[in-house]
Amino acid sequence: MNVLEINSVSKRFGNLVAVRDVSLTVATGELCAVIGPNGAGKTTFFNLISGFFLPTSGTIIFDGKDITRLATHERVTRGMARTFQITEIFPELTVFENVRIAAEVAGGYRLRPWIARAEMARIHKQVEVTLSLVSLEAKTDRLVGELAHGDQRAAEIAMALALKPHLLLLDEPTAGMGDQETYQITQLIRRLHRDSKYSIVLIEHDMRVVFHLADRICVLDQGRMLAQGTPQEIAANEAVQAAYLGISHDSSTQG
Amino acid sequence: MKDRLTRNWIVLAGIWTVLLLAPYWMAPLGGYTALATRVLVLGLAAMSLNFLLGFTGVLSFGHAAWFGLGAYGAGLTLKYLALSTPLAVIVGMLLGGLCGAVLGALLVRRRGVYFAMVTIAFGQVFYYIAFQWSSLTGGDDGLRGFSRQPIDLGLFKLDISSNAYSFYYFVLFCFAVVVGAMGFILRSPFGRTMIAIRENERRSRFLGIPVERHIWIAFTLSCFFMASAGALYALVNNFADPRGLHYSQSGDFVMMAVMGGMRSFWGPLLGAAVFVVLQDYLSSITVNWMSFVGLLFVLVVLFFPRGLLGFLQRSKA
Amino acid sequence: MTLLLLFNITNGLIVGAFYVLMALGLSLILNLSNVINFAHGGFLVIGGYIAYTITPYVGFWGALLLAPPLTAIIGLVVERVLIRPLYGRDPLYSLLLTFGLAFIIEDGTRFIWGPQGKPVTIPPFLSAPLSNELFFVTGYRLFMVAVVIVAVALLFVLLRYTRLGIRIRAGTLDLETVAALGINVQMLRSLNFAVGIFLAGLSGVLAAGQLGLEPTMGTGLLMPSFIAIIVGGIGSLLGTLIGGLLIGVTSGITAVFFPAASEAVIYVLMAVILLTRPRGLFGEEGMMS
Numbered sequence: 057m058n059v060l061e062i063n064s065v066s067k068r069f070g071n072l073v074a075v076r077d078v079s080l081t082v083a084t085g086e087l088c089a090v091i092g093p094n095g096a097g098k099t100t101f102f103n104l105i106s107g108f109f110l111p112t113s114g115t116i117i118f119d120g121k122d123i124t125r126l127a128t129h130e131r132v133t134r135g136m137a138r139t140f141q142i143t144e145i146f147p148e149l150t151v152f153e154n155v156r157i158a159a160e161v162a163g164g165y166r167l168r169p170w171i172a173r174a175e176m177a178r179i180h181k182q183v184e185v186t187l188s189l190v191s192l193e194a195k196t197d198r199l200v201g202e203l204a205h206g207d208q209r210a211a212e213i214a215m216a217l218a219l220k221p222h223l224l225l226l227d228e229p230t231a232g233m234g235d236q237e238t239y240q241i242t243q244l245i246r247r248l249h250r251d252s253k254y255s256i257v258l259i260e261h262d263m264r265v266v267f268h269l270a271d272r273i274c275v276l277d278q279g280r281m282l283a284q285g286t287p288q289e290i291a292a293n294e295a296v297q298a299a300y301l302g303i304s305h306d307s308s309t310q311g
Numbered sequence: 312m313k314d315r316l317t318r319n320w321i322v323l324a325g326i327w328t329v330l331l332l333a334p335y336w337m338a339p340l341g342g343y344t345a346l347a348t349r350v351l352v353l354g355l356a357a358m359s360l361n362f363l364l365g366f367t368g369v370l371s372f373g374h375a376a377w378f379g380l381g382a383y384g385a386g387l388t389l390k391y392l393a394l395s396t397p398l399a400v401i402v403g404m405l406l407g408g409l410c411g412a413v414l415g416a417l418l419v420r421r422r423g424v425y426f427a428m429v430t431i432a433f434g435q436v437f438y439y440i441a442f443q444w445s446s447l448t449g450g451d452d453g454l455r456g457f458s459r460q461p462i463d464l465g466l467f468k469l470d471i472s473s474n475a476y477s478f479y480y481f482v483l484f485c486f487a488v489v490v491g492a493m494g495f496i497l498r499s500p501f502g503r504t505m506i507a508i509r510e511n512e513r514r515s516r517f518l519g520i521p522v523e524r525h526i527w528i529a530f531t532l533s534c535f536f537m538a539s540a541g542a543l544y545a546l547v548n549n550f551a552d553p554r555g556l557h558y559s560q561s562g563d564f565v566m567m568a569v570m571g572g573m574r575s576f577w578g579p580l581l582g583a584a585v586f587v588v589l590q591d592y593l594s595s596i597t598v599n600w601m602s603f604v605g606l607l608f609v610l611v612v613l614f615f616p617r618g619l620l621g622f623l624q625r626s627k628a
Numbered sequence: 629m630t631l632l633l634l635f636n637i638t639n640g641l642i643v644g645a646f647y648v649l650m651a652l653g654l655s656l657i658l659n660l661s662n663v664i665n666f667a668h669g670g671f672l673v674i675g676g677y678i679a680y681t682i683t684p685y686v687g688f689w690g691a692l693l694l695a696p697p698l699t700a701i702i703g704l705v706v707e708r709v710l711i712r713p714l715y716g717r718d719p720l721y722s723l724l725l726t727f728g729l730a731f732i733i734e735d736g737t738r739f740i741w742g743p744q745g746k747p748v749t750i751p752p753f754l755s756a757p758l759s760n761e762l763f764f765v766t767g768y769r770l771f772m773v774a775v776v777i778v779a780v781a782l783l784f785v786l787l788r789y790t791r792l793g794i795r796i797r798a799g800t801l802d803l804e805t806v807a808a809l810g811i812n813v814q815m816l817r818s819l820n821f822a823v824g825i826f827l828a829g830l831s832g833v834l835a836a837g838q839l840g841l842e843p844t845m846g847t848g849l850l851m852p853s854f855i856a857i858i859v860g861g862i863g864s865l866l867g868t869l870i871g872g873l874l875i876g877v878t879s880g881i882t883a884v885f886f887p888a889a890s891e892a893v894i895y896v897l898m899a900v901i902l903l904t905r906p907r908g909l910f911g912e913e914g915m916m917s
Contacts, residue, residue, distance in 0.1 A: 418902075432854050601734065602735035605727075612728070
């Protein structure tokens with residue numbers, strides 16, 4: 057079963073066509089990486105999937121249901137969770153409180169003026185489990201705004217996980233990170249994919265991360281889908297090399 | 312964690328002790344019970360506004376409208392409907408709250424300065440109506456001809472009309488009920504979504520929170536709370552003033568919340584106390600008290616934006 | 629009947645023109661700096677009082693020419709000292725600041741010039757009506773409209789053709805990019821503020837001639853300016869222009885049929901706009917282009 061089917065989706069802003077006729081299918085349990093040069097439309101593409109904008113044309117099917125016209129929060133309720141290139145968290149709340157809100161909303165408690173002690177305990181347990189999954193259990197009472205960049209990203213991922221998503225959308229999870237933090241986040245994503253069997257779509261610039269994690273790679277260039285395939289296929293694809301890999305920092309490649 | 316809980320209980324007990332004994336410790340300090348009552352009511356108003364401003368992060372600069380509606384609701388009830396103080400308070404609260412609910416639905420899509428502008432403008436509509444519809448509201452002179460009635464509790468009568476102490480405790484009781492509801496809601500899952508929206512609206516949306524709907528609910532709740540404060544205020548002087556609806560009154564409430572500390576629950580009450588005392592004092596010593604109040608606004612904004620409690624919290628850390 | 633209607637529409641246009649002048653200044657400051665200048669009415673009052681003070685020395689025309697720039701200079705100082713520190717912060721703070729400032733200005737003018745209204749003399753040829761038929765069109769009112777037209781035209785020229793104007797328009801659309809281009813955003817905001825205050829000061833001089841001068845005259849004009857902006861659409865100067873005229877005329881027409889409601893109708897208009905087209909008539913679109 058496919059968790060996500062994107063059919064010929066386009067987005068124009070006035071005269072600017074940011075995304076042109078892009079189609080993508082993500083099977084359940086698959087990790088698909090979206091790559092491409094700057095300005096290729098990757099973030100706009102993500103924004104279309106997550107409901108930040110509505111597409112100018114095309115459809116998006118999630119878990120077999122058409123969600124093309126749904127608002128963001130409705131897509132989230134149906135099981136789509138997203139992280140951002142610039143981490144979006146609640147800076148003046150603790151790690152625990154950040155993830156708790158996610159768990160409460162996902163648990164259907166968001167409108168409740170009151171929560172029973174037993175339910176509260178269950179939510180607490182869930183939060184603790186999620187935090188140990190991302191290795192933040194030692195920092196539960198720290199303010200998220202004060203954490204290191206890598207930990208903030210892990211906290212954001214924990215919030216996404218607390219939503220019990222069917223699909224994780226990770227927007228440049230290693231952006232702005234040094235080697236050590238990149239390694240940690242990459243390992244985390246790998247665990248989520250291999251062990252916990254999450255379906256994941258991620259945008260990445262760091263090719264090491266992409267080739268390490270992806271089942272499939274899609275390449276966007278100037279709003280169009282340039283190529284799709286396994287990492288091996290993409291690495292060998294000349295058009296991709298020309299458009300993207302050829303201008304990368306890998307100077308040993310003679311293009 | 313346990314430490315913080317016990318500390319919170321102690322602070323809470325302290326606050327309530329101060330409030331319960333106010334008529335007794337005020338006199339030696341040169342205060343008087345009616346002043347305490349006034350501070351309590353205005354503090355409630357400031358806290359109601361802060362429910363929206365400090366805890367949801369929504370800037371409503373026209374909130375005095377609900378305060379005024381509550382006042383007129385109470386006054387009109389006593390004047391034309393029934394000689395019952397509790398009914399007056401309830402009607403006032405309902406009037407302000409329901410109008411707020413309707414208007415809120417129109418406004419929730421807007422944010423930031425646009426929202427502020429529209430709330431100011433709408434607040435002025437109500438001010439204008441109160442001013443013009445003089446046959447009902449008494450116009451510029453305000454609504455008079457009503458007074459708070461003694462409350463018959465079966466076992467005994469609470470003479471709140473002539474006994475300042477009784478009235479104070481009646482107001483304190485109403486205060487406790489409303490503030491209790493406020494605190495209760497803020498501690499609930501819903502209350503946490505409010506804080507989430509304040510902290511990061513985009514993230515809240517991406518957690519599945521229907522932000523506009525939650526803002527509308529918070530807005531409506533704060534209007535009900537605000538209107539109850541207004542209703543009580545009408546009872547303080549047996550008078551409802553159209554100026555209570557003017558945006559300058561809204562500005563005063565915002566200032567009280569900011570001065571006391573927007574991020575703290577009790578801050579606005581403290582801010583109201585300081586503001587009321589200061590304003591009373593200034594207007595008694597100089598005819599130019601208005602410029603001093605204005606100066607206060609400027610100084611607080613530039614140098615004490617976190618307010619008194621915010622300032623204290625920071626120096627503790 | 630038609631004469632009465634004509635009278636009120638003309639009156640409405642004249643009043644509307646005046647609202648336009650006020651609202652444009654307010655709008656400029658709002659659009660670029662995200663600040664609701666509650667003290668705008670106060671600057672109007674300052675303009676009027678400065679004109680009053682210097683008229684004995686430079687005459688009416690001198691006051692008309694000098695009072696607005698002098699007011700603008702005061703505005704510059706205020707912006708630099710009080711408002712600039714607040715730009716990065718929550719818009720709440722600049723709101724509160726201009727709010728307090730309005731109090732200070734009102735009381736300050738009362739302190740300096742006294743609470744009584746001050747008479748303002750205008751050149752006699754302006755106060756005579758144009759003709760007996762059109763008795764309502766006094767020279768001064770036409771003059772006011774003429775000044776407003778000139779001011780708006782000059783503003784248009786400023787925004788369209790000068791470097792400052794282009795930067796202001798760009799900054800209103802995307803301040804970050806403007807800053808990234810190396811343009812001094814601080815100075816841009818200051819100058820923009822000064823232009824807005826210039827317009828307020830000019831309104832003050834004109835208002836003084838028409839309404840007389842007293843410390844509280846500014847506040848009554850603030851709300852219609854707000855509504856003009858909301859009706860016309862926040863972010864659009866053209867909208868503010870149309871909004872101001874529209875509320876003036878609507879108020880004028882209503883005065884014929886429901887005199888008591890002529891003030892209230894502008895609020896009704898605002899409510900209708902918010903219900904049917906929340907972004908205003910020209911909201912979120914470009915500048916006077």
